Amino acid sequence: MLTASMMAFAQKEVELQEVTVQGSKVVQRVDGQTIHPTRQQLESSTNGYSLLSKLTLPHLRVDPVMHSVTALSNLGSVQVRINDIAASKEDLLALDIKAVQHIDYIDNPGVRYGEGVAYVINIIVKNPVSGYNIGADLTNTLTSVNGDESVYGKINYGKSEFGVNYSLGYQNFEGTEYEEKTTYELEPGTEYNVLRQQLEGQNKSLDHKIQLTYSLSDSNYVFQSKLSAHRDIQPERSLAKFETYEDHSSSRTSSPVLDLYFHRDFKRHQSLTANAVGTYIHTDSYSEHNEGGNYAYNVIGKTYSLWTEAIYENRLKPFTISLGTQYGQKYIDNVYFGDANASNSMRSSMMYFFGQLKGRLGKFGYMGGLGMSTRYYRQANWNDRFLLFRPKMTLAYPLAKHLKVKYDFEVSQHVSQIALVSDVCIKQNAMETLVGNPEIMPNRVTSHDLRLTYSTPKIMSELQGYWRLNANCNMEKYTRQDEHFYQTQTNAGNECSFFFIQSYNRWEVISEHLSATVYGGIYRFFNFTDDYRHTYTAFNGGANIEAYLGKWTLTAYADNGWNFMEGEHRGHQPAAWYLTASYQMKKNITLSLYAQHPFCSNPLRHKTEVLSRYIHKEASQHSRDLGNMLTLNFTWRFSSGRKYREIQRTMNHRDTETGILQSE
Structure with a gap:
């Protein structure tokens, strides 16, 4: 949490030490950007989600x-946060x-954010101290069965x-088409060709969630508690009909979460933050893959963390x-019945320590830190403990009045x-089986x-080179x-690397009325093992145009997806x-x-x-439901007596990983 005195200090630091772009209201920082949305963007x-989509973040x-x-x-x-605490979908809909004061877009997260986080969006908002705010955000697709309804209130x-906050989500997509052409080498010189062409497909879900929050805050402390519960009203179902067989799957999940948070400011610009989150996940799922004969199994899963x-x-x-520490404890108990008969109980724990220094030395901006974690896994007769290190360094220097260079180096696991x-082993079709590997070791990542x-x-x-x-x-x-x-997965002697060169450009064509963004880059992937050597080159890019015309706001966005290669998979995000x-x-x-995917009746999904x-x-x-998709959003907000004092944080650190091995 940032108090009023802290905010004043932070603002002073920005004014004296950073370069502010007045037109687009962007402040370049060592770890990313601080973006001050325009009045038109906010209104x-x-x-x-609507606000973030207008920012066109790289x-x-x-x-x-x-x-x-x-x-x-x-x-x-990607982590989306409100006042530095991870935010849920419901938090963003009720924002x-x-x-909103500004958005910190951190595309170079420090060791403070833990492992595996590449981007952080931190929305800084003022804290209301009086009055109430109620509203509804109703989203319904007109061309297919898809909706997300949310109502909320704060006093x-x-x-x-x-x-x-209460939200209800539903979906019933029936226009799914899948085609797969596979060649199997049974033995040297002998091949077996299979065409799997889906004749009919359906995916449907109906779920709801409620969350209750209470916070107590003053000028130098905040205590917040959140109790949320998510449950599928009906199981999420998937159906795929092929010429001679059918695949079915269904899953029902319920998960209560309790989140407790405390922040205290002390004299001389010091602060202490503590957070504790308890999660329980119950999963009941069923799957059957009938190619080459009946194959069906159930999973009853329980996760405590x-x-x-x-x-x-x-x-x-x-x-x-x-300086900080994180500690996690997790217990998973997944029992597989039927053709995938197995009992998988796993205990894991994690302890993470980090220290970080961020500041300026003359014209140099710097950020340096070291994270160290120890992880423990145990299942059946197998157990192991890993010690992981994460050093990180960032340097920034202004070459000229409007020109700045920045370099970042990191080693992580x-x-x-x-x-x-x-x-656990799961059959995917008549010819393939997915096999877990308890002996996978963490790998070192250098960037x-x-x-x-x-x-x-x-x-x-911005011109970026990354390796x-x-x-x-x-x-x-x-x-x-x-x-x-x-x-399966292995990591003995494997090497996977890639580099890219990308340019991101934003132009305020007419200040506060018309802006345009375009970005694109060349990506090169290398995947080497004892069994194969695969390389791949791809172009990834996109563009966005925003126009503010009085009460009207018009936006056009397009990208070519994400083309990549990892291991033996060459993938294309559509x-x-x-x-x-x-x-x-x-x-x-x-x-x-x-209007999503206009002028296309059957867009590619994967x-x-x-x-x-x-x-x-x-x-x-492909999915016909996503083609020429028209969705109407109705937003109603009403507030009275609202006065704001300081920054407040919203909480939503929750666990969603059940540890259940599933077929693709």
Whole structure:
């Protein structure tokens, strides 16, 4: 949490030591950017997703209809936060746009954010101290069965705030088409060709979630508690009909989460933060794959986890020092019945320590830190403990008035998903089986990032060169035995690396009325093991145009997806193109119409190619429901007596990993 005195200090630091771009209201920082949305962007935004989509953040795709933020790279995950605490979808839909001060886009996260995080979006909002705020955000697709409804309310009395949020989501996509052409090498010189063509497909879900929040805050402390519960009203179901067989799957999940958070400011710009999150996940799933004969299994899964964090920060004038620790404990009990008969109980624990120093030395901006973690896994007769280190250094220097160079170096470790280290085998079709590998070891990741940024009141242009090396990385491997093929993961002697050169450019064509963004880059991938050597070159890019015309807001966005190669998979995340028109009917009512994939009746949803010495596979999936998709969003907000005092944080650190191994 940032108090009023801390905010004043932070603002002073920005004014004296950073270069502010007045037109686009962007402040370049050592670890990313601070973006001050324009009045037009705030007034035309209906929720957090709507606001983020207008910023056109580099390397990210924000879908305001499906309420998602996707990284267009495989550098790591995306964290969306409100006042530095991870935010849920419900938090973003209920975001008080009037209270937004700025957005910190951190595309070079320090060791403070833990492992596997590539991008952090931190929305800084003011804290209401009086009045109430109620509203509804209703999203419904007109061309298919798809919706996301959310209603919420917050009331402030004295130092306390009470909040409630209820959301209902539903979907029934029936226009799914899947085609797969596979060639199996049964033995040298003998091939077996299979065409799997889906005749009919359906995916449907119906779920709801409620969360209750209470916070107590003053000028120098905040205590917050959140109790949330998610449950599928009906099981999520999937159906795929082929010419001679059918595949079915269903899954029902329920998960309560309790989140407790405390922050205290002390004298001399010091602070202490503590957070504890407890999660329980119950999963009941069923799957059957009937190619070549009946194959069906059930999974009853239970997951218990506890995650805690404590951070000390001292904001001295020449630099800021941060010290902290994270501790996690997780227990998984998944029982497989039927043809995949197995019992998988796993215990894991994690302890992470970090120290970070961030500041300036003359014209140099710097950030340096070291993270160290120890991880423990145990299942059946197998157990292991890993000690992982994460050194990180960033240097920034202004070459000229509008020109800045920045270099980042990091060594980290990649840890596989829990499901991949289980000892369970799942049949995927008549010829293939997915096998977990408990002996997968974490691998070292080394990255170098060099950026040259040019900023003026009208233009921001960035040229980035990035290189990453994954030594002994976890990569997939196909093996053949008795004319059957097993897919698993190993990391003995493997090397996976890639580099890219990308340019990002934003132009304020007419200040506060018309802006344009275009980005693109060349990516080169290398995947080397004892069994194969694969390389791949791809272009990834996109563009965005925003126009603010009084009560109307018009937006056009397009990208070509994300083309990549990892292991024996060459993948293509499909292209996306959206058109948006929003109209502010009244001060508190906004109607928005989203057109996704216009002029395309059956857009690509997923495409992949397997290049194994034993298997060559080309698979693609299309969805008629996503073609010419029209979605209407209705937003209503009403507030009274609202007054703001300081920054407050919203919490949503929760566990979602069940450890269940599933077929693709």
